[in-house]
Amino acid sequence: MPSSAKSSSPQYSDITAAAERLSDHAQVTPLLESDLLNERLGGRLFVKPEMLQRTGSFKFRGAFNRISRIEQAERAAGVVAYSSGNHAQGVAAAARLLGMPALIVMPRDAPEIKIVSTRAHGAEVVFYDRLTENREEIGERLAADRGATLVRPYDDPYVIAGQGTVGLEIAAQARNAGAQLDAVLLPCGGGGLTAGSALALAEDCPGAEIYSVEPLGFDDTARSLVAGDRLTNDASARSICDALQMPTPGETTFAINARLLTGGLVVDDDAASAAMATAFSQLKVVAEPSGAVALAAVLEAVFPIKGKTVAVVCSGGNVDAQAFRAALDVEG
Amino acid sequence: MPSSAKSSSPQYSDITAAAERLSDHAQVTPLLESDLLNERLGGRLFVKPEMLQRTGSFKFRGAFNRISRIEQAERAAGVVAYSSGNHAQGVAAAARLLGMPALIVMPRDAPEIKIVSTRAHGAEVVFYDRLTENREEIGERLAADRGATLVRPYDDPYVIAGQGTVGLEIAAQARNAGAQLDAVLLPCGGGGLTAGSALALAEDCPGAEIYSVEPLGFDDTARSLVAGDRLTNDASARSICDALQMPTPGETTFAINARLLTGGLVVDDDAASAAMATAFSQLKVVAEPSGAVALAAVLEAVFPIKGKTVAVVCSGGNVDAQAFRAALDVEG
Numbered sequence: 085m086p087s088s089a090k091s092s093s094p095q096y097s098d099i100t101a102a103a104e105r106l107s108d109h110a111q112v113t114p115l116l117e118s119d120l121l122n123e124r125l126g127g128r129l130f131v132k133p134e135m136l137q138r139t140g141s142f143k144f145r146g147a148f149n150r151i152s153r154i155e156q157a158e159r160a161a162g163v164v165a166y167s168s169g170n171h172a173q174g175v176a177a178a179a180r181l182l183g184m185p186a187l188i189v190m191p192r193d194a195p196e197i198k199i200v201s202t203r204a205h206g207a208e209v210v211f212y213d214r215l216t217e218n219r220e221e222i223g224e225r226l227a228a229d230r231g232a233t234l235v236r237p238y239d240d241p242y243v244i245a246g247q248g249t250v251g252l253e254i255a256a257q258a259r260n261a262g263a264q265l266d267a268v269l270l271p272c273g274g275g276g277l278t279a280g281s282a283l284a285l286a287e288d289c290p291g292a293e294i295y296s297v298e299p300l301g302f303d304d305t306a307r308s309l310v311a312g313d314r315l316t317n318d319a320s321a322r323s324i325c326d327a328l329q330m331p332t333p334g335e336t337t338f339a340i341n342a343r344l345l346t347g348g349l350v351v352d353d354d355a356a357s358a359a360m361a362t363a364f365s366q367l368k369v370v371a372e373p374s375g376a377v378a379l380a381a382v383l384e385a386v387f388p389i390k391g392k393t394v395a396v397v398c399s400g401g402n403v404d405a406q407a408f409r410a411a412l413d414v415e416g
Numbered sequence: 417m418p419s420s421a422k423s424s425s426p427q428y429s430d431i432t433a434a435a436e437r438l439s440d441h442a443q444v445t446p447l448l449e450s451d452l453l454n455e456r457l458g459g460r461l462f463v464k465p466e467m468l469q470r471t472g473s474f475k476f477r478g479a480f481n482r483i484s485r486i487e488q489a490e491r492a493a494g495v496v497a498y499s500s501g502n503h504a505q506g507v508a509a510a511a512r513l514l515g516m517p518a519l520i521v522m523p524r525d526a527p528e529i530k531i532v533s534t535r536a537h538g539a540e541v542v543f544y545d546r547l548t549e550n551r552e553e554i555g556e557r558l559a560a561d562r563g564a565t566l567v568r569p570y571d572d573p574y575v576i577a578g579q580g581t582v583g584l585e586i587a588a589q590a591r592n593a594g595a596q597l598d599a600v601l602l603p604c605g606g607g608g609l610t611a612g613s614a615l616a617l618a619e620d621c622p623g624a625e626i627y628s629v630e631p632l633g634f635d636d637t638a639r640s641l642v643a644g645d646r647l648t649n650d651a652s653a654r655s656i657c658d659a660l661q662m663p664t665p666g667e668t669t670f671a672i673n674a675r676l677l678t679g680g681l682v683v684d685d686d687a688a689s690a691a692m693a694t695a696f697s698q699l700k701v702v703a704e705p706s707g708a709v710a711l712a713a714v715l716e717a718v719f720p721i722k723g724k725t726v727a728v729v730c731s732g733g734n735v736d737a738q739a740f741r742a743a744l745d746v747e748g
Contacts, residue, residue, distance in 0.1 A: 108594075114446055116468060119509055120536050133468075135700035136448060177451055197697060204452050262440075364740070365529060368467035368702040368733035401700035405744040408696070412737040 098245035127389035135401025143174030149246030166219035169198025176205035238274030239334035248280025255288035272296035275337030282344035299325035306348025327374035355380040360411040372403035431580035459721035467733025475506030481578030498551035501530025508537035570608030571666035580612025587620035601710040604628035607669030614676035631657035638680025659706035692743040704735035
């Protein structure tokens with residue numbers, strides 16, 4: 085797998101190799117469980133809290149795995165990435181760890197905490213207008229100008245393999261807990277977390293169904309899975325789930341997801357907010373709206389788990405205090 | 417160590433035995449770290465997030481270890497406990513797991529989430545007035561009436577040993593992270609978590625200083641350590657740290673703490689609130705005021721960690737949404 089092979093598909097062995105590379109740098113997040121949630125849902129629910137990951141989301145996994153593969157001769161020119169803020173922080177932290185400069189293209193309306201943290205991790209930030217400009221074009225141009233390596237947020241085999249370590253950990257931790265998973269639900273934007281984890285789970289947890297979960301209006305993967313082809317979202321769609329607003333599934337990620345996923349689920353913003361409040365009160369973790377959609381699918385019985393054993397990934401917790409307070413108003 | 421020996425002191429081997437008993441029931445909480453906090457503090461800070469423990473605080477550890485030692489013949493009569501709410505939930509959940517009824521004496525002004533959750537774990541709750549009534553007397557009378565086993569919140573060797581598994585995990589996890597701890601700071605009420613963890617750390621992490629951290633006005637352990645004798649708090653003291661308001665250090669716990677602690681630290685309510693906000697923004701975990709005091713001691717430089725490697729325990733996250741929102745206002 086050459087480091088420039090953008091569209092080559094990762095294999096299971098790439099995920100175990102990523103886990104090896106990440107072992108001294110990423111947090112092995114636990115698999116949480118709540119007696120009271122289990123009772124309420126009539127099933128057994130495991131929650132993988134990736135807000136506890138370095139930089140507050142799973143994105144550090146893929147970013148570090150990718151950036152650590154950059155040849156020594158190319159490192160001085162640094163990396164460029166475009167991101168709504170979680171990939172941004174993952175790339176910034178990984179680049180700094182590896183001694184490389186990072187330039188990140190972020191939407192002007194990204195949550196304040198994501199912008200502040202990306203800069204605090206030592207990255208330079210340039211803004212674009214999410215509704216009128218094309219971030220891929222800006223990122224590619226800036227990378228070319230600097231001779232820097234563009235670290236794509238999901239359509240990269242090393243990024244997918246890095247995110248896949250989430251699935252690898254879930255399979256091992258569920259086994260250690262004596263549980264046989266019936267299903268695993270994952271928040272889905274470009275599809276990197278879902279695709280990587282699906283590759284790991286297909287091997288290590290072959291009986292489990294795998295579902296992507298998306299916010300209403302950004303259900304491109306759900307519809308694409310049905311159509312068997314990559315569809316796009318309506319440009320007028322809006323959601324509080326700022327990390328899951330991709331125009332269409334990734335090419336490499338969708339090829340994997342189309343093969344391995346049982347289906348795609350969709351939840352609305354109110355469900356995401358309510359799940360943030362439940363994560364607060366029952367699990368004691370801070371979920372951002374995008375991070376809470378898979379939990380929301382279970383709580384709202386979009387995917388009922390009565391009599392089942394199910395794992396959901398909470399993918400991130402980078403949310404401004406004001407937005408978090410608003411979510412707590414829903415329940416509290 | 418007979419199960420009725422209230423005042424006998426636990427040993428290191430009691431903690432490893434507790435860890436064994438807890439292995440299928442308690443969460444092994446991770447050791448979290450934040451690049452940005454480390455940078456800000458100029459040291460290496462590990463956070464042990466016990467809000468992720470079953471029932472939302474470390475208290476499940478001691479409660480399960482104690483209740484699992486109750487003889488079969490005594491189980492039908494159940495358990496009685498008094499608690500501001502975290503020991504309450506730990507006892508309720510452990511008793512239910514072991515098939516025993518639980519009756520908990522709680523202050524009428526305990527946080528709503530603690531009362532609701534204790535009942536949700538299947539316990540019967542009776543209230544008392546924290547400022548005018550004696551909870552020990554009420555608990556002992558109710559236990560005697562029912563022939564039930566009284567599960568004391570800290571002055572019990574099995575409870576102390578159970579809480580000590582926190583220290584056992586910290587030592588092993590810091591070692592795995594390649595870190596040598598200079599100090600460990602623990603929230604301290606009656607002193608069970610501190611004493612148990614100190615016993616574990618003295619053996620597994622002998623170079624580390626160990627400090628209790630208490631809220632202003634409830635610094636009985638700090639003052640008692642200096643005096644070499646168990647002192648009491650002023651009855652007029654008030655704090656938002658509802659879980660750390662004991663009148664005086666426990667007898668068994670203080671004997672251990674006096675021998676093993678370097679000293680006792682004190683933080684005020686504002687520092688606890690600010691630490692809750694930092695736990696939210698940097699660590700993505702929900703800390704209750706009492707749970708945040710050790711983190712607060714580091715953040716406010718009551719205990720500066722520049723150039724040091726230090727672990728703090730965040731002991732619980734059972735906080736009402738309204739109180740949490742108020743804490744976020746401080747920072748956000």
